[in-house]
Amino acid sequence: MTGEKRIIRVSGPVVVAEGMKGSQMYEMVRVGEEKLIGEIIELEGDKATIQVYEDTTGLKPGEKVETTGGPLSVELGPGVLGEIFDGIQRPLDKIKAMTGEFIRRGVDVPSLPREKKWKFKPTVDVGDEVVGGDIIGEVQETKSIVHKIMVPPNISGSIENIEEGKFKVDEKIAEIKTDDSVEELKMMQKWPVRKSRPYKKKLDPDVPLITGQRVQDTFFPIAKGGTAAIPGPFGSGKCVSGDTPILLGDGSLITMEELYKKSLENGKVIEENEHEEIIKLDKPITVYSFDGSKIIKTKTDIFYKGKSDSLIHIKTKSGREVKVTPIHILFKINENGEIVETMAKDLNEGDYIVAARKIDINNEDEKIDLSKFNEKEIKKLPDKMSPELAEFLGLLFAAGQLDENKLILKIENGNKDILERFSELSLKLFGVECKILENKAIIENKLIVKFVKTLGILESKIPKIILKSKNKCIARFIDGYINASASNNVLSIEDKDLKVQLSYLLTRAGIYHEISHDGIFLHLDNSLLTSVEYGDEVVSVAISSCGETNYPNEIFADQIVEIREITGPFDVYDISIPGIENFFGGFGAILLHNTVTQQQLAKWADADIVIYVGCGERGNEMTEVLEEFPKLEDPRTGRPLMERTVLIANTSNMPVAAREACVYTGITIAEYFRDMGYDVALMADSTSRWAEAMREISGRLEEMPGEEGYPAYLASRLAQFYERAGRVITLGSEDKVASVSVIGAVSPPGGDFSEPVTQNTLRICKVFWALDSSLADRRHFPAIDWLQSYSLYVDSVKDWWKKKIGKDWKAVRDEAMALLQKEAELQEIVQLVGPDALPDIERLTLETARMIREDFLQQNAYHEIDTYCPPEKQFKMLETILLFNRETKKALKKGAPIDKLTQLPVKEDIARMKYIPPDEFEEKVKEIQDKIIKQCEEVLK
Incomplete structure (x- = not known):
């Protein structure tokens, strides 16, 4: 019927509807019978192009479209922290409770819990004048973070009514009398994701965001409110x-x-x-x-x-x-x-x-009476094992053989004790005696032969019936196997699978052993x-x-x-x-x-709130994050890191359009906490996937493609996102300084930094941490290449370092960088003629650069002390290495031999500096510096 809003075309996540006159760009709509969430991205006449954030399989022309009258927005209020949302801020744990492990289409769950009551404590009184951005009360959202309830940016007036108590997020907590009316305030606000939240003034990025990682803080710092890019390959699974x-x-x-x-x-x-x-x-x-x-x-x-x-x-x-x-x-x-x-x-x-x-595997054993064994029983082979049968089979496995209907145990050294033991076990288990002839024990019984054949004990693999047995049976099997082998402590085996199976059995028995190419050596002591x-x-x-x-x-x-x-x-x-x-x-x-992701930046960065946006990451990688973040301990408080974290999970198999929205959802939540006065770190992983979503939507819209098929507006969209970062003076009567820092991971296919997403990101971001696979191959971590990486914030943050840490910080950093660059130049000569051909002064340069690389830039994320290095310690460590450089070169000029200078004992102390606890560092580093001077003087003497 004319005028009705109906679908006329479906192309993947892109839907075209007619009868949409009066709609607005970026208005949120409900599409089809299941009311899938979508957003208008193009208007022409009465037709609207909609990108749908859910699976459109089964949508068909003629289904209804409902407009909501408002843009795609997020709910902001208590209940955001510690939550895991999808790209359009639907809480995944609530959806799982409703629909199971797979998100059902069209499910409508409030972003913030409506049933939970929060204890609200006012910080203003009736009659107080307030403006947009002012804090009127507080909620202890988590034990780590106080959630500050703010006046919405567009409201100002006097407090007419405010109550203390427990409220739901959608209940009235205060009233403000404005010039025109009385406005009700709730703890929850709504904000359009594509519109940045206002602030008073953007400040210069002159305060560093301390991460505790030396290569980042000292060499390539990011400022609070800054932007950084980390390139890395897609999908490097831990498998x-x-x-x-x-x-x-x-x-x-x-x-x-x-x-x-x-x-x-x-x-x-x-x-x-x-x-x-x-x-x-x-x-x-x-x-x-x-x-x-x-x-x-x-x-x-x-x-x-x-x-x-x-x-x-x-x-x-x-x-x-x-x-x-x-x-x-x-x-x-x-x-x-x-x-x-x-x-x-x-x-x-x-x-x-x-x-x-x-390894103790205590499976239940079954008492087996094999004396009554017959054809029928053989077909129902027992699932369990007895110790005597295990020993019998161990003997056969080592030295058994079949000759038609005879079962023969052949012992090369003719050990009568082993042959008699085999006969004793045969009699006890089957009621059948053996014939013992010289070095052989022979059983002539068709049923026993068939039983042994069925078990597969004479094949090159250990039967599952043994592998699944109790440890007591395993020990008896091995006992039989060792006794019947040619040597008591060397098992001659060539088959690799068999060696592995035996290794696991020996491990279960607690017998130490060494596996070699030709067998297993047993340490029976x-x-x-x-x-x-x-x-x-x-x-x-x-x-x-x-x-x-x-x-x-x-x-x-x-x-x-x-x-x-x-x-x-x-x-x-x-x-x-x-x-x-x-x-x-x-x-x-x-x-x-098994799979795990260490989030060093999230754990250690000098930020109050962490927002992690997985925009199109692989499902298993996002699973790692979702499983690991709740377990990470916040080093500031000793509480779970999730108490100050928001996770937005949008995996590669979720609808592609939702990827495009997820970064806006994340940055809007980040701005909200910034407005409270908090420093926020947002990590987007990976913006390449986000750009791929834009490319797919653009292709569906039949737009003119740009480089490599990406839309022509790729650069401007990236800029719109990164420009929402910044250190600002927030709205409100009082000037609160807060920041949003954005760290985006880009994943160029094949590590190609020349592709459009990486290049456009580098034009916008002021910090580039270049990950180098050759450093990773050399076991150098963090694998950030000091020759390719850069930071445009060095001059901006130098005054902070000078005031807080050391007046020579910039000079020390620049001297260290110059040494690393000089080393790169000298390495070309070294590869041609060797280090001994260099002048002695250059050999000292190489030695100092090596110390900077190995003793300063390398950092162990899993070491309890080295995982985080305070700024003061970073500066003193680098200062000490450069003191070594100056003092050894000074001694060299005075005639000290180069070989003695490069072998000073103090080098060991310098290498261990990183593991000195911060509270002991100042005293011990002074001792190291004194040693450098003293040992150089001793070489001269």
């Missing part, structure tokens, strides 16, 4: 290779690739694109994990398959092996005997990682790796965090003897284990991490 075996709860082994195939049969794909799949299992599987004190069983029902361009292949002293992606985390034991989570790319030969020492050597110092491998536990019986420190990168591409796999985040797997049981 393992497909042939990696993992240990299941029943004791059986299965490779990741086999588990993936079974997952497809017994689960459903919940996310899929050309690069990856995420599968939810119908029934959880049980695996083994380490909880910090003991090995435990844990369950998982999420399986992941992805791709990786490279893997890190690690071999240990005990012969264990594992192939993992470069950023997969393993558990390193440091020089203090503590476990530190460490990425594979940051490990080196000589490092120690956690391996299983003993349990002497393998009971301590860890660090130079001249030997430390206990007992882990300090475990306290008095049975640690020595559970795990041990296994030394890396070979580590190398292998190039692919490879299919890679992972399982997700919430809470425990590790499992045992590998070619020999090593403790492997």
Whole structure:
């Protein structure tokens, strides 16, 4: 019917409707019978083009469209913090409670909880004059953050009524008498996402946003209210290779690739694109994990398959092996005997990682009466094992053979004790005696032969009936196997799969062993790796965090003897284990991490509020964030970091148009908290996905494409977003200084920085932290390239550093940068003629630059002290390294030999500066500086 608002065309997330005269640009609408949320992005005559933020599958021409009369807006008030929203601010936990794990189309849930009452405490009195932006009261939203209730920007007048008490967000808390009327105030405000919130004045970016990361704070600082870009590749999953075996709860082994195939049969794909799949299992599987004190069983029902361009292949002293992606985390034991989570790319030969020492699998055993065995019983093979049968099978596995209908145990050394034991077990189990002839024991019984054949005990793999047995049976199986082998401590085996199976069985029995290319060496005296050597110092491998536990019986420190990168591409796999985040797997049981993301900037940045926007990230990566953020501890308060965090989750398989809205949702929430007087850090990951959403919508609109198919307005849209960052004086009677800092991750395909999104981002952002894969390959973290990165805030923030930290900060920083640049120039000569051909003064330059790189720029995110470096410590560390440079060059000019100057003992102290606690640092760094001067003088003498 003419005049009715109806759909006339559907093209993916873009819908065209007619009868829309009177509508406005960016007005929010409800589309179709399920009332899907959409936004008008183009108007022509009575036709409106709408981008729909939900799945449009099944929408058809003729369905109704309803206008709302207002733009796409977000709800701002108590209840925002600690929440996880989708791109249009729908609370995901509330939706899950209503619809299950999959978001149903058209579901309408309020962004802020309507049923919860918040305790409101007024900070103004009746009769007080207020203007937009003034704070009229407070709500203790979380234990970390006080939510300040503000007068909306467009209202001013006198307080006519205000009440203290508990209120819902949509209940009246105050009345303001304006010139024209009386306005009711609630704790909740609504604000259009595409309209920036007003402020009085934008300030110069002259105060640094301290992150505690030395390369960022000292060399490439970002200011509060500033903008930064971090490039990084799409999808670098923390996974393992497909042939990696993992240990299941029943004791059986299965490779990741086999588990993936079974997952497809017994689960459903919940996310899929050309690069990856995420599968939810119908029934959880049980695996083994380490909880910090003991090995435990844990369950998982999420399986992941992805791709990786490279893997890190690690071999240990005990012969264990594992192939993992470069950023997969393993558990390193440091020089203090503590476990530190460490990425594979940051490990080196000589490092120690956690391996299983003993795993107790206590499955139930079944008493089996094999004396009554018949054809029918053989077909119903028992699922469980008895110790005697296990020993019998162990003997056969080592030295058994079949000759037609005869079962023969052949012992090369003719040990009569073993042959008699085999006969004794045969009689006890089956009621059948053996014939013993020289070095053989022979059983001539068709049923027993058939039984053994059916078990597959004489094949090259250990039968599942053994793998799934109780540890007592495992021990007896191994006992039989060792006794019947040619040597008591060397098992000669060439088959790799069999070596892995036996390694897991030996681990379950608590027998230390080393795997080699031709077999397994047994340490029956349990002497393998009971301590860890660090130079001249030997430390206990007992882990300090475990306290008095049975640690020595559970795990041990296994030394890396070979580590190398292998190039692919490879299919890679992972399982997700919430809470425990590790499992045992590998070619020999090593403790492997499952997916986890460390949010260093979110945790340590000098911001009151953190907004994390996942705009089109892969589902498993967003899952990592959603699982990890609630567990991160806020170092400021010791409380959960989520108490001052808002997460906006918009994954790559969600409707593409919602990606376009999610960054606006995030920046609007950030501006709201800025208006309260808080410093806010917003992280958008990744803006490349956001730009891809714009490209798709633009293509659907048949607009003229720009470079690489992106819309011609790509640069202006990026600028509109980043320009909403800033340090400002907020609205209100009192001048409050607050900021929104924006850090955007860009993900150029193939790491190509010349592509349009990266180039346009660099034109707008004042800081560029260039991630370099070659640094990551050399185990240098953070992998920020000091030659490609830059910050345009250095001159802006130098006065803050000069006043608060040290008057020479800028000079010290510039001197260090000059040394690194000089090193890069000298490296070309070194590669041609070697370092010895350089003048002595240049050799000292190389040595100082090496110290800056390794002792200052490298920082361990997993070390309790080095994870965060205060500004004062950063300055003193760099100042000390440059003092070494000046004093050694001074001594060189006076005739000191170069070899002695490059081998001063104080270099060890300089290398350990980063691990000195901040409260002890000032005193100890003075000692180090005195040592530098003294040792240079001694060389001269």
